[in-house]
Amino acid sequence: MTDPADKTTTLTAGNAATPAAASPPVAPSPNRSQWGDVWRQFRSHRGAMVALVLFVGIILFVSVGPLIWRMDPTFVDIRARNQGFSLAHPLGTDQLGRDMLARLMAGGQVSIAVGLTAMAIAIFIGSLIGVSAGYFRRLDGPLMRVTELFLALPLLPLLLLMVTLFREPLSQTFGAAFGIFLLIVSAIGATSWMQAARIVRGEVLGLKEREFILAARSIGTPSHRMILRHILPNVMSPIMVAATLGIATAIITESALSFLGLGFPPDFPTWGRLLYDAVDQMVLYPSRVIFPGVLISLTVLCVNYIGDGLRDAMDPRIRGR
Amino acid sequence: MKLRTVLMGAVASLTMAPAAFAERGSDGQLGLIMWQAPTTMHPYLSGGTKEVIASSLTLEPLAGYDAKGTIYPRLAAELPSLENGGIAEDMTSVTWKLRDDIKWSDGTPFTADDVVFTANYCMDPDGGCSQLAKFEGIKTIEAVDPHTVKITFNAPRPDPFSAFVGAQSPILQKAQFENCTGANAPTCTEQNFNPVGTGPFRVTEFLTNDTISLEANPEYRDPDKPAFATVLVKGGGDAAGAARSVLETGEFDYAWNTQLAPDVIAGMEAAGRGKVTAAFGSLVERLHVNLTDPSPNLPAETRSTLEHPHPFLSDPAVRKALSMAIDRELLVEIGYGPAGKATCNYVPAPAAWASENTECLTQDIEGANALLDEAGWVKGGDGIREKDGVRLSMLYQTSVNAVRQDFQALIKQWWSEIGVETELKTIDASVFFGSDAGSPDTLQKFYADIEMYADNFDGNNPAPYLSKHTCNKAPSPANQWQGENTSRFCDPEYDRMVSELEGIVDADERAAMGRKMNEMLTKDTNAIIPLVYRGTASAHSNTLEGVQLNAWDSEIWNVADWSRAAE
Amino acid sequence: MLNFTIRRLLLAIPTLLFISLVIFLLLEASPGDPLGDVPLTVPPEVRDRMRAALGLGEPWPIRYVLWLKQFFWVEPLYWFDQAFGTGFSDGMQRIISFQSRSPVFDVIAQRVPQTLTVVGMSYVVGILIAIPIGILSAYKQYSWFDQIGTFVSMIGFSMPTFFTGVVLIIIFGVNLQWFPSVYDTTLQVRDWDSFMAQVRQMVMPVTVLALYNAAQISRFMRSSMLDNLGQDYVRTARAKGLSERVVVLKHVLRNSLIPVVTVIALGLPAVFGGAIITEQVFKVNGLGQLLITAIHGNDIPMVLTLTFIFAILIVVFTLIADILYGVLDPRIRYD
Numbered sequence A: 001m002t003d004p005a006d007k008t009t010t011l012t013a014g015n016a017a018t019p020a021a022a023s024p025p026v027a028p029s030p031n032r033s034q035w036g037d038v039w040r041q042f043r044s045h046r047g048a049m050v051a052l053v054l055f056v057g058i059i060l061f062v063s064v065g066p067l068i069w070r071m072d073p074t075f076v077d078i079r080a081r082n083q084g085f086s087l088a089h090p091l092g093t094d095q096l097g098r099d100m101l102a103r104l105m106a107g108g109q110v111s112i113a114v115g116l117t118a119m120a121i122a123i124f125i126g127s128l129i130g131v132s133a134g135y136f137r138r139l140d141g142p143l144m145r146v147t148e149l150f151l152a153l154p155l156l157p158l159l160l161l162m163v164t165l166f167r168e169p170l171s172q173t174f175g176a177a178f179g180i181f182l183l184i185v186s187a188i189g190a191t192s193w194m195q196a197a198r199i200v201r202g203e204v205l206g207l208k209e210r211e212f213i214l215a216a217r218s219i220g221t222p223s224h225r226m227i228l229r230h231i232l233p234n235v236m237s238p239i240m241v242a243a244t245l246g247i248a249t250a251i252i253t254e255s256a257l258s259f260l261g262l263g264f265p266p267d268f269p270t271w272g273r274l275l276y277d278a279v280d281q282m283v284l285y286p287s288r289v290i291f292p293g294v295l296i297s298l299t300v301l302c303v304n305y306i307g308d309g310l311r312d313a314m315d316p317r318i319r320g321r
Numbered sequence B: 001m002k003l004r005t006v007l008m009g010a011v012a013s014l015t016m017a018p019a020a021f022a023e024r025g026s027d028g029q030l031g032l033i034m035w036q037a038p039t040t041m042h043p044y045l046s047g048g049t050k051e052v053i054a055s056s057l058t059l060e061p062l063a064g065y066d067a068k069g070t071i072y073p074r075l076a077a078e079l080p081s082l083e084n085g086g087i088a089e090d091m092t093s094v095t096w097k098l099r100d101d102i103k104w105s106d107g108t109p110f111t112a113d114d115v116v117f118t119a120n121y122c123m124d125p126d127g128g129c130s131q132l133a134k135f136e137g138i139k140t141i142e143a144v145d146p147h148t149v150k151i152t153f154n155a156p157r158p159d160p161f162s163a164f165v166g167a168q169s170p171i172l173q174k175a176q177f178e179n180c181t182g183a184n185a186p187t188c189t190e191q192n193f194n195p196v197g198t199g200p201f202r203v204t205e206f207l208t209n210d211t212i213s214l215e216a217n218p219e220y221r222d223p224d225k226p227a228f229a230t231v232l233v234k235g236g237g238d239a240a241g242a243a244r245s246v247l248e249t250g251e252f253d254y255a256w257n258t259q260l261a262p263d264v265i266a267g268m269e270a271a272g273r274g275k276v277t278a279a280f281g282s283l284v285e286r287l288h289v290n291l292t293d294p295s296p297n298l299p300a301e302t303r304s305t306l307e308h309p310h311p312f313l314s315d316p317a318v319r320k321a322l323s324m325a326i327d328r329e330l331l332v333e334i335g336y337g338p339a340g341k342a343t344c345n346y347v348p349a350p351a352a353w354a355s356e357n358t359e360c361l362t363q364d365i366e367g368a369n370a371l372l373d374e375a376g377w378v379k380g381g382d383g384i385r386e387k388d389g390v391r392l393s394m395l396y397q398t399s400v401n402a403v404r405q406d407f408q409a410l411i412k413q414w415w416s417e418i419g420v421e422t423e424l425k426t427i428d429a430s431v432f433f434g435s436d437a438g439s440p441d442t443l444q445k446f447y448a449d450i451e452m453y454a455d456n457f458d459g460n461n462p463a464p465y466l467s468k469h470t471c472n473k474a475p476s477p478a479n480q481w482q483g484e485n486t487s488r489f490c491d492p493e494y495d496r497m498v499s500e501l502e503g504i505v506d507a508d509e510r511a512a513m514g515r516k517m518n519e520m521l522t523k524d525t526n527a528i529i530p531l532v533y534r535g536t537a538s539a540h541s542n543t544l545e546g547v548q549l550n551a552w553d554s555e556i557w558n559v560a561d562w563s564r565a566a567e
Numbered sequence C: 001m002l003n004f005t006i007r008r009l010l011l012a013i014p015t016l017l018f019i020s021l022v023i024f025l026l027l028e029a030s031p032g033d034p035l036g037d038v039p040l041t042v043p044p045e046v047r048d049r050m051r052a053a054l055g056l057g058e059p060w061p062i063r064y065v066l067w068l069k070q071f072f073w074v075e076p077l078y079w080f081d082q083a084f085g086t087g088f089s090d091g092m093q094r095i096i097s098f099q100s101r102s103p104v105f106d107v108i109a110q111r112v113p114q115t116l117t118v119v120g121m122s123y124v125v126g127i128l129i130a131i132p133i134g135i136l137s138a139y140k141q142y143s144w145f146d147q148i149g150t151f152v153s154m155i156g157f158s159m160p161t162f163f164t165g166v167v168l169i170i171i172f173g174v175n176l177q178w179f180p181s182v183y184d185t186t187l188q189v190r191d192w193d194s195f196m197a198q199v200r201q202m203v204m205p206v207t208v209l210a211l212y213n214a215a216q217i218s219r220f221m222r223s224s225m226l227d228n229l230g231q232d233y234v235r236t237a238r239a240k241g242l243s244e245r246v247v248v249l250k251h252v253l254r255n256s257l258i259p260v261v262t263v264i265a266l267g268l269p270a271v272f273g274g275a276i277i278t279e280q281v282f283k284v285n286g287l288g289q290l291l292i293t294a295i296h297g298n299d300i301p302m303v304l305t306l307t308f309i310f311a312i313l314i315v316v317f318t319l320i321a322d323i324l325y326g327v328l329d330p331r332i333r334y335d
Helices: A010-017 A028-043 A046-063 A100-135 A137-152 A155-174 A176-190 A194-207 A211-218 A223-234 A236-258 A271-281 A287-314 B002-021 B049-055 B112-123 B174-180 B182-187 B189-193 B239-247 B262-269 B316-324 B328-335 B365-374 B402-417 B463-469 B492-503 B507-524 C002-029 C044-053 C060-084 C104-139 C144-158 C161-175 C192-229 C232-239 C244-273 C276-281 C287-296 C300-328
Strands: B029-034 B063-065 B071-073 B093-097 B138-145 B148-153 B201-207 B211-216 B230-235 B254-256 B274-289 B340-342 B385-387 B393-399 B421-427 B450-455 B528-541
Touching (some): A028 A046, A046 A287, A100 A137, A100 A176, A100 A223, A137 A194, A137 C002, A155 C287, A194 A236, A194 C244, A211 A223, A223 A236, A236 A271, A236 A287, A236 C144, A271 A287, A271 B262, A287 C144, B029 B049, B112 B138, B112 B148, B112 B174, B174 B182, B239 B254, B239 B274, B239 B528, B239 C161, B262 B328, B274 B340, B316 B528, B328 B340, B393 B402, B402 B421, B402 B450, B463 B507, B492 B507, B507 B528, C060 C300, C104 C144, C104 C244, C104 C276, C104 C287, C144 C192, C161 C276, C192 C244, C232 C244, C244 C287, C244 C300, C287 C300
Parallel strands (some): B029 B254, B393 B421
Antiparallel strands (some): B063 B071, B093 B148, B138 B148, B254 B528, B274 B450
């Protein structure tokens, strides 16, 4: 009983998952020590630490990289096309002589931003609907019918319609690039939350019949606290998996959108599009598919391991071991 | 002993080889891959190139175009002309003499009734026939006798060869389609998928958008042809996959429309199984300059219409500079290789109509800069030119296509060098080329400053193609945005020339007029900035003999003559 | 449970009608033109005629009601006639595709076999691989097996099929020439040789899709198993002397299946929907290819019918999943 971690129960583990603002600021010190525990546990997860370092590396590569390697990713140097690795172009050039290193960095900014944001939107909507449907019986029917409706809608016409309706007003209000970014992340987010919602709901349905929920209810815990402290922390792991898979899907979906003409303007590189554009030339210039491919996989792998580590670190039963 | 075997083998192969050529169905299966799959075997119902090509395996017109674009008789015994009396002196009628040895693939004879029926089938107001334009201006069509058809026009026609010429308007069998006219046309699925024809093959199984199986037509007029016993037309996939299956794996003999980057093609050809060839018709990839203002601040009724001239593209100097800044030879090298030629012409062929317009072929960035300076467009702090508060900043749109996106990037770069800022936009092809009046992204609406696409004309008469650019054909709400004059080019002089062209009968005079009109659109005004004269590229296996690509008619116009090369 | 099922099925009818209306309106409103594929050489007047011949001149409520009638009345009558040789549907117009001008259901019937064999098979293979991998990975968390499993499945999931498919074609189709790169839909399995040909042409598309499906399912299986392995009841079960086998495969597995059942139940209707990109890469031409070409061609009757069948399957399979929740965890009650 010397380790403070042993004292944490399922109840307090709930705190860890709630945003700091939701918990009363009266007792900051036990809270902090709990986050400290989480971090200590996280650090002991070798895979997660390696992944975190790599992920920070990727983020630095795409955000700080362009400040060091100042080549314009859209600059066409037609005499230098299809070049191999060299000092002038460390990763070679593409079929129009654009610098691959600069394009990978610029593409990463877009892909990671789109992946994370779209995933966050999808997971937020999915968890919200899933928990509400699972927890409140009256909402279950209507919300699940809405989910079925969204699952049944043909994606492509829906996206085409969204783009036609909103592309011009959005790019006028927020500028071309950011307007399209908003459009894309909301389009991907709005069309990929259904699986998460169904999964979360399924788990909640089972969860709310468990003894500790009954116990909490018997002491009169209000619904919102019940959900935030008891339900959500216990459905974290499927949400984590859905989130990891969601990033990969969002990055790929973004590229699918751009080759339907629905995504970013064509001179805006993204990892998905770099990969797609190079598939035809795979045999001639393998490095052009390998780099974006490896970066996408690496990002997804990192997020996955970080997710694993976080999950373990937040689970009091494992943390105690 | 050895020598004898060799000799025997030689003798055997000598006797075998001609036999292999001279017998119907001796060469086994012909595999065609069309990655955009045909949806029907009936060109009158679809109008798409892929359906026209597929149906040309079974259906035939009275006359076709050969690989050089010259017309030749197919089901007609001879070509009507003024000399043989087929074309009336006053040019108001044409009389076709039909061959009398033709049988449909069900064994019944082919007669003039079938021809008359086909015309009535397409001209039926409820049928929705896609080739109606070919039958325009026909007053009557009658069977004079079982092997003579007379077509009378409303007015004298300098070019009477439109109906029943080329694979777009082949002859249907009356007996088969009798109950399929008008509103019934779409319900005759069985007939539309398995038309009885006079061509070298007949359909055995049709799976829409997937596979067509055909076999040699037992009633085909040449008893030794076709050399192939069966044909398999496979659809699906993309251009690269189709080219790969011919050039690298050898699973198919012929792949249609393999438009790929030249280095990718070269890499695939290195496998040594086949090659890609191109045929040049009249297809030109070009930029259309919007001469009207597409600004979103204008009300929807007048946005992009003749009411508001474009703030800076209405200045001829700017348009000329845009054209001068482009290196067309480089575009060809990057995008099309042997399947493209740099051009300054809107009408690149036939030879008599193509004008000697080569000035734009050399890129001249300095000249373009000088021209803009002279016109008063001054570079601002960010390197973008402006005059009276108007910045040279444009939106440049096209359909989604790898080559087009490369072109966009290159042209954007060149224009930045002359102080013009360009924003790029791509649109899904089905939206861009569709004519949904409710969509803001169609090529007719043209809510952008520059747009790029390719277009051509049917057959070898460019007159209708040139007459698209009259004032009244500029798209606007008045014509539900259906006009074909996408640049909104409007010049009374040009309109006058269009009406004059219709009356000219002499071929040389027509061509001279056409060349003048072509120059007006391109080098005089730069309302249209031509980039590349495009061929249609197709891959075929080295084991296939007789392939002769044709851009004027169905690409596989002479499939009856194809055979398997002796290995 | 029976009450619940009947109530849900009854409720499904208005839901589905509403879904069909939403899909129809969506297709109506989205940009695109059934004649987008017609060459620019066809003049606008002719296009108008063609559009009228497709019935697009009518206002949308009429077209929607017509479609409802065709779907729920004419088509069943037609199939009844086909089965019993009667003539109730004579003279009635079936649902006709804009693109091919042929009855939509005939085309769907042509496509179902190849989609079910390729996509269905890949799903079965995917599940069969994923569940054992998920269980083992969780049971031996952070073992070599788990690490490799995680690595492979994450790569499998993050690599788009347009890439993995082409890689397989280049290696096994072009260089080694083991498998055909083009799927032959006309192949009929009659004897051993044609059976082997069928197997050979299925290997690559099934591998690509199975890898993708297995990656997803195994991740959910693993995480759910991990959650349950730490629960008190597992300790209890072990304490009362049950063998590891029984503890893991009977108690933990059963309790971990809820998210997996959800994923599989949502995935099965997708089997019918086909796999758009994989079908295209290998030229399988199943329902996925049919749907995407119909969408590109703005073939409203075809898209509407396909997505509506899809919607029916979704409603049915989510109901099945809900019933299965109750079976897996008897504490879940809906009444």
